[in-house]
Amino acid sequence: MNFDFSDQQKQLRDEARRYLAEHSSPKAVRAVLDGGAPFDRALWKGLAGMGFLGVAVPEEFGGAGAGYLELCVIAEEMGRALAPVPFSSSIYLATEAIMLAGDDAQKRRWLPELASGQTIGTLALFERPGNPSPKGIATTAAGDRLSGTKVPVPDGAIADMAVVAARTGQSGRETDISLYIVDLKDKAVTRKTLANLDPSRNQAEIVLANCPAERLGPAGEGWSILTRVLDRAAVLMAFEQVGGADRALEMGRDYALDRIAFGRPIGSFQAVKHLLADMYVSATLARSNAYYGAWALSTDAAELPEAAATARISATQAFQHCAKNNIQVHGGMGFTWEFDCHLYYRRANALALSLGGLSYWEDLLIDRLRSRNAA
Amino acid sequence: MNFDDTPQEAAFRSEVRTWIDANAPKQLEAQLSRPSVGRVKLEGTDIIAASKAWQKKKAEGGWACLHWPKDYGGRGATPIERVIWQQEEGIYDKLAGVFLIGQGMCGPTMMTYASEEQKRRYLPPLASGEEIWCQLFSEPSAGSDVAGLRTRAEKKGDDWVINGQKIWTSGAHYSDYGIVITRTDPTVPKHKGLTMFFLNMKSPGVEVRPIKQANGQQEFNEVYFTDVRIPDAQRLGAVNDGWNVSLTTLMNERLSIGARVWTGFSEIFDFCSNFVTDDGPALDDRAVRSRLANWAVRHSGLKYTSYRSISALSRGERPGPENSIGKLVSGAMMQDIATFATDLQGAAGVLTDPELAEAAAQFQSMLLASPSSRIAGGTDEILRNIIAERVLGLPGDIRVDKDLPFNQIPTKGR
Numbered sequence: 001m002n003f004d005f006s007d008q009q010k011q012l013r014d015e016a017r018r019y020l021a022e023h024s025s026p027k028a029v030r031a032v033l034d035g036g037a038p039f040d041r042a043l044w045k046g047l048a049g050m051g052f053l054g055v056a057v058p059e060e061f062g063g064a065g066a067g068y069l070e071l072c073v074i075a076e077e078m079g080r081a082l083a084p085v086p087f088s089s090s091i092y093l094a095t096e097a098i099m100l101a102g103d104d105a106q107k108r109r110w111l112p113e114l115a116s117g118q119t120i121g122t123l124a125l126f127e128r129p130g131n132p133s134p135k136g137i138a139t140t141a142a143g144d145r146l147s148g149t150k151v152p153v154p155d156g157a158i159a160d161m162a163v164v165a166a167r168t169g170q171s172g173r174e175t176d177i178s179l180y181i182v183d184l185k186d187k188a189v190t191r192k193t194l195a196n197l198d199p200s201r202n203q204a205e206i207v208l209a210n211c212p213a214e215r216l217g218p219a220g221e222g223w224s225i226l227t228r229v230l231d232r233a234a235v236l237m238a239f240e241q242v243g244g245a246d247r248a249l250e251m252g253r254d255y256a257l258d259r260i261a262f263g264r265p266i267g268s269f270q271a272v273k274h275l276l277a278d279m280y281v282s283a284t285l286a287r288s289n290a291y292y293g294a295w296a297l298s299t300d301a302a303e304l305p306e307a308a309a310t311a312r313i314s315a316t317q318a319f320q321h322c323a324k325n326n327i328q329v330h331g332g333m334g335f336t337w338e339f340d341c342h343l344y345y346r347r348a349n350a351l352a353l354s355l356g357g358l359s360y361w362e363d364l365l366i367d368r369l370r371s372r373n374a375a
Numbered sequence: 376m377n378f379d380d381t382p383q384e385a386a387f388r389s390e391v392r393t394w395i396d397a398n399a400p401k402q403l404e405a406q407l408s409r410p411s412v413g414r415v416k417l418e419g420t421d422i423i424a425a426s427k428a429w430q431k432k433k434a435e436g437g438w439a440c441l442h443w444p445k446d447y448g449g450r451g452a453t454p455i456e457r458v459i460w461q462q463e464e465g466i467y468d469k470l471a472g473v474f475l476i477g478q479g480m481c482g483p484t485m486m487t488y489a490s491e492e493q494k495r496r497y498l499p500p501l502a503s504g505e506e507i508w509c510q511l512f513s514e515p516s517a518g519s520d521v522a523g524l525r526t527r528a529e530k531k532g533d534d535w536v537i538n539g540q541k542i543w544t545s546g547a548h549y550s551d552y553g554i555v556i557t558r559t560d561p562t563v564p565k566h567k568g569l570t571m572f573f574l575n576m577k578s579p580g581v582e583v584r585p586i587k588q589a590n591g592q593q594e595f596n597e598v599y600f601t602d603v604r605i606p607d608a609q610r611l612g613a614v615n616d617g618w619n620v621s622l623t624t625l626m627n628e629r630l631s632i633g634a635r636v637w638t639g640f641s642e643i644f645d646f647c648s649n650f651v652t653d654d655g656p657a658l659d660d661r662a663v664r665s666r667l668a669n670w671a672v673r674h675s676g677l678k679y680t681s682y683r684s685i686s687a688l689s690r691g692e693r694p695g696p697e698n699s700i701g702k703l704v705s706g707a708m709m710q711d712i713a714t715f716a717t718d719l720q721g722a723a724g725v726l727t728d729p730e731l732a733e734a735a736a737q738f739q740s741m742l743l744a745s746p747s748s749r750i751a752g753g754t755d756e757i758l759r760n761i762i763a764e765r766v767l768g769l770p771g772d773i774r775v776d777k778d779l780p781f782n783q784i785p786t787k788g789r
Contacts, residue, residue, distance in 0.1 A: 001689050003679065005376065264770075265770055267770055268769065268770040268771070273767075276767055276769065277762040280700070280762055280766060284680060285677070285704070288678075288680040288682070288683055289675055291679055294376060314676055317669075361668075363668075365668045366664040366671075
């Protein structure tokens with residue numbers, strides 16, 4: 001059994017960690033958080049230069065053709081460093097959607113630019129509060145023109161293109177939904193940045209007014225493609241969350257060692273130790289589940305839907321748990337703008353909602369376990 | 376990243392599989408396949424006799440304690456081969472329960488501290504199950520704080536004379552031998568005055584009394600020592616160095632990795648798949664689904680955590696600390712699952728007759744037995760301390776009795 005990353009993949013992780021420690025420092029994250037820029041453009045270019053963006057894109061489409069395990073270790077480091085760039089939107093969502101459903105021409109048109117970072121992509125799925133559902137999609141497609149309002153769209157104000165879910169039928173079934181590619185620079189697109197829990201990442205409203213679009217994948221298969229895209233993104237996002245959870249745990253541990261109260265390090269009090277031990281437990285469970293997801297993603301295993309939901313739930317819980325208890329360990333200082341704890345708390349809660357909330361993934365997991373047991 | 380065996384591992388697995396298929400006590404298969412909480416019981420068959428028979432057969436085939444050296448009854452197998460054996464042994468592993476403490480804890484301690492002659496005498500029958508061993512550590516006033524134990528050993532000529540009381544000794548009533556930790560010097564701080572011995576459990580002055588547990592079962596014992604004489608030759612380690620000897624015992628246990636993760640998840644998932652309320656199948660209920668999903672990811676997390684450790688063994692490395700979370704997660708989970716399952720049953724959840732109660736009353740048994748899984752083998756609180764101190768590197772608790780002579784430590788809270 002070799003349920004671990006290879007030495008080469010671990011080297012890549014170390015390389016990404018070093019690069020991000022230097023170029024995605026808390027100071028850089030705060031520059032975006034404080035509203036200086038919608039994302040860290042220099043970091044984005046740097047990541048492209050390092051070859052991190054196209055690591056899982058095949059060579060024939062301008063990527064490195066390394067694979068998903070490589071992308072997973074990079075994702076973990078992006079999460080650890082809270083990288084203020086549209087990595088997840090462009091790579092896990094837009095790039096994956098085009099790789100899964102694009103025809104040859106679409107792949108040639110978009111993948112090289114996405115892999116090089118020249119083009120930033122995203123997925124415009126949500127329109128109203130609630131979990132991902134075909135019922136929630138009112139944006140309509142009339143021929144190759146889309147009309148409707150998407151909100152929130154992650155990195156929507158930054159992206160150059162979006163994969164958009166639109167309604168092409170009224171039967172009340174999943175097959176009413178189709179996917180389209182939209183050039184967000186088109187004049188029929190209006191965008192607005194929205195205030196959100198984690199301002200180190202952009203969220204936007206996108207209004208499409210009879211906007212030209214090109215269909216991605218067969219008509220009526222939009223929802224089934226989306227489900228697969230979300231599964232794949234869930235595994236990759238789980239690694240970001242695991243990276244963030246680990247860092248929040250380390251911050252809490254370090255503070256507990258340094259901070260003296262009642263004449264001793266607070267980390268010597270059992271009440272504090274047990275908080276940190278529980279954080280370690282959830283981070284460890286989440287890491288192991290994320291590895292299971294990575295295995296399923298990299299081998300395109302039949303277990304991928306189950307593994308993805310498992311990884312997603314576990315990682316969401318772990319990052320939220322570690323981020324909130326990191327603040328608790330820090331006490332009052334943890335609730336200041338000056339300390340970095342809130343950066344992790346914000347990111348943990350934003351990522352927890354980004355692909356649909358926990359209840360959505362819990363439902364999926366039970367459906368998937370049930371159908372496996374029935375089989 | 377893959378779950379595949381190396382060619383060597385695959386060859387070993389196939390050899391194990393063939394042997395088990397040809398030799399396992401298949402007449403017990405149905406009974407052993409049933410889910411069980413705590414000690415396994417067999418109908419119409421004495422579990423100890425059945426366990427001894429299977430262990431004997433394994434020993435004759437060279438599969439008993441296979442990670443031990445051949446000279447002491449083992450096979451000289453590697454850690455990963457041991458894991459492969461456990462995976463393949465499957466349900467028949469339930470017959471290894473009575474040997475677990477002897478082979479898992481007493482054996483390695485004997486291997487480190489006994490004389491060569493003693494090792495050749497005692498280890499092979501321990502491996503083959505002909506002799507069963509127990510471990511006499513805990514005392515009424517020394518549970519989590521085991522170094523606070525009070526059983527005295529005093530040197531009389533070439534012998535030591537033991538007086539005192541042990542508790543929570545699994546299997547003492549059917550054990551042939553035991554390792555016992557005693558206080559040999561009460562005038563020095565508590566960790567520094569302890570000494571380890573092994574003894575024949577049939578020695579004069581040893582009295583074993585079963586403990587009736589909170590769930591009504593009897594799986595543990597109290598063991599009383601009244602002027603029990605142990606020859607100095609049966610001392611393990613130096614006089615007053617018993618604490619370090621006991622750490623070897625416990626460390627050995629931490630290195631072993633269970634091949635299976637048991638949390639109660641598959642039992643509760645099956646139950647909810649089949650149980651129908653007035654509102655329809657339990658598995659269609661939103662609240663039920665949410666609870667199940669939470670347990671599903673904890674179960675899966677433990678399973679893949681153990682796979683990570685197994686992978687380290689497969690590479691010939693020592694597993695990392697990640698495996699320390701197992702009992703902490705599964706113990707609490709079992710209790711929560713049992714509580715939840717009885718709650719779904721409503722007022723009928725109080726019934727414990729297997730003929731009447733849902734799921735043959737397995738969740739009622741689990742509910743009553745589960746408090747012990749959060750205590751035995753290290754309480755949840757001690758496990759959290761271990762993770763915090765040994766994994767995360769946080770400072771030890773302030774111990775007010777650490778440097779006091781043992782006989783000056785207060786014995787009453789008020």
